[in-house]
Amino acid sequence: MDGPGPLGDFLQARRALLRPADVGLRDLGPRRRVAGLRREELAQLAGVSVSYYTRLEQGLSRGASAEVLEAIARALLLDDHEREHLNRLADAARHTPRPRRPRPEKLADETRDLLRAVDGVPALVLGRRTDVLAWNTLGHALLAGHLDFHSPDNPAERPNMSRILFLDPHCRELYTDWKRKARAVVGNLRSTVGRHPQDPLLAELIGELTMKSPEFVALWGDHRVAPCDAASYDLHHPVVGTVTITQQTLSIARSPEQMLIVCTTPAGSPSEEALALLRQTSERRWSYVDTSLSAKAGLS
Numbered sequence: 001m002d003g004p005g006p007l008g009d010f011l012q013a014r015r016a017l018l019r020p021a022d023v024g025l026r027d028l029g030p031r032r033r034v035a036g037l038r039r040e041e042l043a044q045l046a047g048v049s050v051s052y053y054t055r056l057e058q059g060l061s062r063g064a065s066a067e068v069l070e071a072i073a074r075a076l077l078l079d080d081h082e083r084e085h086l087n088r089l090a091d092a093a094r095h096t097p098r099p100r101r102p103r104p105e106k107l108a109d110e111t112r113d114l115l116r117a118v119d120g121v122p123a124l125v126l127g128r129r130t131d132v133l134a135w136n137t138l139g140h141a142l143l144a145g146h147l148d149f150h151s152p153d154n155p156a157e158r159p160n161m162s163r164i165l166f167l168d169p170h171c172r173e174l175y176t177d178w179k180r181k182a183r184a185v186v187g188n189l190r191s192t193v194g195r196h197p198q199d200p201l202l203a204e205l206i207g208e209l210t211m212k213s214p215e216f217v218a219l220w221g222d223h224r225v226a227p228c229d230a231a232s233y234d235l236h237h238p239v240v241g242t243v244t245i246t247q248q249t250l251s252i253a254r255s256p257e258q259m260l261i262v263c264t265t266p267a268g269s270p271s272e273e274a275l276a277l278l279r280q281t282s283e284r285r286w287s288y289v290d291t292s293l294s295a296k297a298g299l300s
Contacts, residue, residue, distance in 0.1 A: 008056070081191065089197070111133075123136050133158070176234040188228040230249065
């Protein structure tokens with residue numbers, strides 16, 4: 001293995017975020033020459049030898065027991081999501097199967113029916129790498145109306161919401177607090193990488209964002225782990241103006257690696273009225289497109 005690997009990178013990054021005062025140790029002040037805790041301090045807190053912890057962090061030891069991992073998690077003050085991530089990374093370090101290029105993700109008929117059933121709210125289905133597998137008319141109009149509505153139908157052209165967020169100027173302008181949304185997306189990607197460390201397409205996505213986005217590099221480097229579940233965002237939409245939505249991530253029973261994202265607004269709120277206006281605008285647009293296509297077909 002070249003370098004410390006994902007497990008070592010995670011341990012180093014989380015150790016660097018802690019200060020002695022965070023864990024009840026005496027801080028030596030400005031003479032301290034390392035960011036965060038020293039390896040020997042972390043090893044002492046976890047009750048393991050310095051040499052063993054150093055090998056683990058350097059990727060030279062792959063057999064950490066559950067008890068040792070729990071002790072290190074406590075020493076690093078990891079939350080539940082971060083502990084799960086640590087265990088996944090440790091398990092992946094023990095088993096390094098040959099990576100296989102996965103097949104394109106497919107949308108089950110039941111999932112397409114589910115998306116159609118929530119047509120009254122903006123919704124989309126994301127694959128495990130945040131590829132858009134499908135969206136309804138309102139979801140497309142709210143989050144990516146400048147893109148081709150039918151692009152998710154072709155696996156080679158599917159929009160990727162992580163790529164769009166960091167590399168598409170439209171999304172930077174859409175989210176009022178773009179940095180908060182970016183942190184959430186990166187935290188979710190970290191969790192996904194922990195579950196699928198051998199996914200080459202996921203690695204390609206991370207590599208592309210690393211090459212093209214300095215903001216992504218900065219966020220990716222702190223190794224924070226946080227799955228997306230529900231969060232409210234203020235949007236500045238180019239058609240209907242200010243909208244406050246709650247994006248909720250729902251698991252799909254038949255396709256556990258896929259997620260249904262729905263965007264809701266409080267009943268009777270100005271944001272609900274804005275979405276109603278967006279829906280009317282979108283319906284008029286598609287009605288015009290259908291009419292134009294029918295007219296061209298009649299002339300041919």
